[in-house]
Amino acid sequence: PPHSNPTPAIPEVPPDPLEQQRSKVIEELLFTERDYHHQMQLCCSKVLPGLSRVPDFSIDVVFGNIAEVATLSGEFLAELQKVCKEEKTVGKVFVMFAVRLRDVYSLYCRNHDTAVATLEKYMENPSVSEKIRGSLDLIRRETQAWDLQSLIIKPVQRILKYPLLLDKLVESTTDLKHPDYKTVRSARQLVGQVAQDINEVKRRKDLVVRYTGPTQDRRGTVSMHSIQKKARRIKQALTQFTGLRSKVPPLSSIDPPLSLV
Numbered sequence: 001p002p003h004s005n006p007t008p009a010i011p012e013v014p015p016d017p018l019e020q021q022r023s024k025v026i027e028e029l030l031f032t033e034r035d036y037h038h039q040m041q042l043c044c045s046k047v048l049p050g051l052s053r054v055p056d057f058s059i060d061v062v063f064g065n066i067a068e069v070a071t072l073s074g075e076f077l078a079e080l081q082k083v084c085k086e087e088k089t090v091g092k093v094f095v096m097f098a099v100r101l102r103d104v105y106s107l108y109c110r111n112h113d114t115a116v117a118t119l120e121k122y123m124e125n126p127s128v129s130e131k132i133r134g135s136l137d138l139i140r141r142e143t144q145a146w147d148l149q150s151l152i153i154k155p156v157q158r159i160l161k162y163p164l165l166l167d168k169l170v171e172s173t174t175d176l177k178h179p180d181y182k183t184v185r186s187a188r189q190l191v192g193q194v195a196q197d198i199n200e201v202k203r204r205k206d207l208v209v210r211y212t213g214p215t216q217d218r219r220g221t222v223s224m225h226s227i228q229k230k231a232r233r234i235k236q237a238l239t240q241f242t243g244l245r246s247k248v249p250p251l252s253s254i255d256p257p258l259s260l261v
Contacts, residue, residue, distance in 0.1 A: 022172035026090060029165050033077045036158050040070035042139040043151055050135040054128060061118045062152065064111040065104065069155045072097075072104050091183030094166065098190040102197055105159040110201040112156055119148060159198065162191045 044067050052059050079093045094101075123129045132148055145151035166188040173184050 018172045025168040037073040037077050039143050040073055042142055044070050046138045047135045054131050062115050064108050068104050069108055087179055089180040089183055091180045091187040094187035094191055102194045106198050106201055108155050109198045160195055163195055166191055
């Protein structure tokens with residue numbers, strides 16, 4: 001029989017290193033967002049109910065708007081997962097949520113220092129500190145938080161992590177024709193400004209604290225009553241004078257200009 005030539009093998013196209021890097025960043029974003037949202041849910045469903053029954057324990061001062069943070073994280077995660085099943089244009093998800101991320105996390109972060117100071121005062125009370133540890137025991141196996149402070153700082157850490165993840169996406173999305181090329185860059189600018197706005201709120205709050213003086217009672221120790229009173233006063237002052245939830249500086253560095261207003 002005549003000898004037949006074998007069909008030449010089609011050479012394999014080597015994987016694009018940048019696309020591989022981009023996929024890994026998206027995987028990291030999804031994995032960490034799922035874990036973060038899970039811990040926020042645990043906090044709201046298991047920690048808060050128990051502590052809300054502790055006499056004189058101010059949930060609002062210690063946890064701020066953490067329930068709103070948890071809800072936003074769930075919606076943000078759902079949209080990320082939806083997009084990643086299709087074209088993986090994660091940039092547009094950040095652009096879509098930029099205003100809410102700013103509003104919700106700004107409110108949470110500006111209260112955080114007061115929350116920590118208040119929590120430290122609670123921990124000086126043996127009966128209250130025992131109840132705090134007991135509430136954490138309910139979620140100990142499902143969270144990396146070893147104490148309540150390490151749990152309530154997670155939203156602050158998360159909002160400041162987004163710009164770093166978006167930096168990695170910008171670095172790995174260099175093809176001008178990529179559907180996420182423009183949106184991921186717009187997202188980086190917007191989320192970067194969110195972080196700047198939060199830092200600005202903290203700076204203003206620090207000024208308020210500096211000019212209102214230390215929170216101490218006549219014996220020179222921190223007073224629980226005065227901390228809570230000051231927390232309410234600072235929150236009211238910032239809401240009234242900063243106007244962050246309705247006005248932000250223009251994003252002149254973006255072309256075309258985008259605004260969070």
